[in-house]
Amino acid sequence: MPTVTIPRIVIAAPSSGAGKTTITAGLIGALRRRGLRVQPFKCGPDFIDPSHLARAAGRPARNLDTWMCEPDTVQQLFAHACRDADIAIIEGVMGLFDGRSGEGEAGSTAQIAKLLGAPVVLVQDIAKVARSAAAVTLGFQQFDPDLHLAGVILNRSGSQRHCEIIAPEVTRVTGLPVLGAIPRSEAMQMPERHLGLVPDAEVSLSNQQLDIIVDLLEQNCDIDAILALAQTTGPLVVPEGGPFSSELAAKTVRIAVAQDAAFSFYYQDNLDLLEHCGAELVPFSPLTDPALPAGTQGLYLGGGFPEVYAGQLAANRALKRELIEIIDDGLPTLAECGGFIYLTESLTDLNGQSHSMCGILPGIVHMRNRPTLAYLTVKPFKDTLLLPKGETVRAHEFHYSVRATLIAFAAAAFAIKERPGEVEGHAERNLLASYLHIHFAARPDLAPRFVAACRDWVPA
Numbered sequence: 001m002p003t004v005t006i007p008r009i010v011i012a013a014p015s016s017g018a019g020k021t022t023i024t025a026g027l028i029g030a031l032r033r034r035g036l037r038v039q040p041f042k043c044g045p046d047f048i049d050p051s052h053l054a055r056a057a058g059r060p061a062r063n064l065d066t067w068m069c070e071p072d073t074v075q076q077l078f079a080h081a082c083r084d085a086d087i088a089i090i091e092g093v094m095g096l097f098d099g100r101s102g103e104g105e106a107g108s109t110a111q112i113a114k115l116l117g118a119p120v121v122l123v124q125d126i127a128k129v130a131r132s133a134a135a136v137t138l139g140f141q142q143f144d145p146d147l148h149l150a151g152v153i154l155n156r157s158g159s160q161r162h163c164e165i166i167a168p169e170v171t172r173v174t175g176l177p178v179l180g181a182i183p184r185s186e187a188m189q190m191p192e193r194h195l196g197l198v199p200d201a202e203v204s205l206s207n208q209q210l211d212i213i214v215d216l217l218e219q220n221c222d223i224d225a226i227l228a229l230a231q232t233t234g235p236l237v238v239p240e241g242g243p244f245s246s247e248l249a250a251k252t253v254r255i256a257v258a259q260d261a262a263f264s265f266y267y268q269d270n271l272d273l274l275e276h277c278g279a280e281l282v283p284f285s286p287l288t289d290p291a292l293p294a295g296t297q298g299l300y301l302g303g304g305f306p307e308v309y310a311g312q313l314a315a316n317r318a319l320k321r322e323l324i325e326i327i328d329d330g331l332p333t334l335a336e337c338g339g340f341i342y343l344t345e346s347l348t349d350l351n352g353q354s355h356s357m358c359g360i361l362p363g364i365v366h367m368r369n370r371p372t373l374a375y376l377t378v379k380p381f382k383d384t385l386l387l388p389k390g391e392t393v394r395a396h397e398f399h400y401s402v403r404a405t406l407i408a409f410a411a412a413a414f415a416i417k418e419r420p421g422e423v424e425g426h427a428e429r430n431l432l433a434s435y436l437h438i439h440f441a442a443r444p445d446l447a448p449r450f451v452a453a454c455r456d457w458v459p460a
Helices: 020-033 047-055 071-081 109-116 132-143 160-174 207-220 223-230 268-276 311-316 317-328 338-343 447-458
Strands: 008-012 036-043 062-063 087-091 120-125 148-157 179-184 252-260 263-265 277-284 296-299 333-336 346-348 354-356 366-379 393-403 414-418 423-428 431-434
Touching: 008 020, 008 223, 020 036, 020 087, 020 179, 020 207, 020 223, 020 366, 036 047, 036 393, 047 087, 047 447, 062 071, 062 179, 062 268, 071 179, 071 252, 071 338, 087 148, 109 120, 109 414, 120 132, 132 148, 132 160, 148 160, 148 223, 160 179, 179 207, 252 447, 268 277, 268 447, 296 317, 296 338, 296 447, 333 338, 338 431, 366 423
Parallel strands: 008 087, 008 120, 036 062, 036 087, 120 148, 148 179, 252 277, 252 296, 296 333, 333 431, 346 366
Antiparallel strands: 346 354, 366 393, 366 414, 414 423, 423 431
């Protein structure tokens, strides 16, 4: 079996909101200043944090999800992404031990850290605590003896004295080094909205802000010590095969991919797997482009924030008219979450204002103040663009909207294992649209099936 020897480290926290993303981005930037090629990763199904890590690294960040993908596949994806990098920096998801459920480690940062043989640095928000930080660290250290918790970064300290109280106690109680203490700073705050941080596609992490964050990390963290921890990792034995093990196919089909401020949620591995199977991916903007790219043979509408740009999407009538005609003509079309919303009749925002969408799918979508968040196992009722009838795949949903019109069973795409009696999405001919995000590495046939449908489509 092949081995991977790249240095690697996981940046985790006791909970969401501790500052993992900003600190991880700053660490990536500091390592790049040292001339290292840094491959960033994000644990779990997040789309927003990876956009900021990619900005800091100057290369795409990738998701590692041990629930949607098999552990062997996660190792293979990791190895593939790291093949031309000097170090891998992996940001955790939620709290260190939080996964799909409270009954085990599946999908957690801890599981991924152990799977990759990577040491973990715990980021603690100490804004409102003192000695209790040592107790929290001790609990995380002892919770799973198989996990290599290697150090702590204290974040949002109020003063030098605040750090001097906490850091020695953390080390005395746990034996772990405190690798840094970051003061509270406006520069370390990223804008947020209902799904968390605002993605880089909307509010780009400017070079100036990134430089300030990196400066703060270099002034207040022992970057060399963190790098040395990453270099303690041994060889990672990776199973043979994997999603990218086949020969790269020649590009024989053009797939238009919606990529702008409204649509930016894509797993990078999904895009890469489509290209690996022979797709030429052509970006376009539903916000501003009056037509699809010339020669389009397939369409991928990812997730994002269509509700924020609903008025602009509604105003682009020329593109909507073309989409109505070409999807009716059978253009292979995959629409996930935000893309699914875009294809419905209308979207009503939180202010009660209704915006006309494409009208290709029946139903009115309403924004709401509470989220729907879940990992799901789904099975299509019929042959679909990604899956044949009766097969299963694991997926993820996270949205603050609801489709007010019930899905007609004849048009429904999926049965949901975790919600007996409920259906999800719309499947008809070459159209598959739903709230679900599916990682193409979850099954070896997903990307090839999509590309083959695009290649076989003949416009009327």
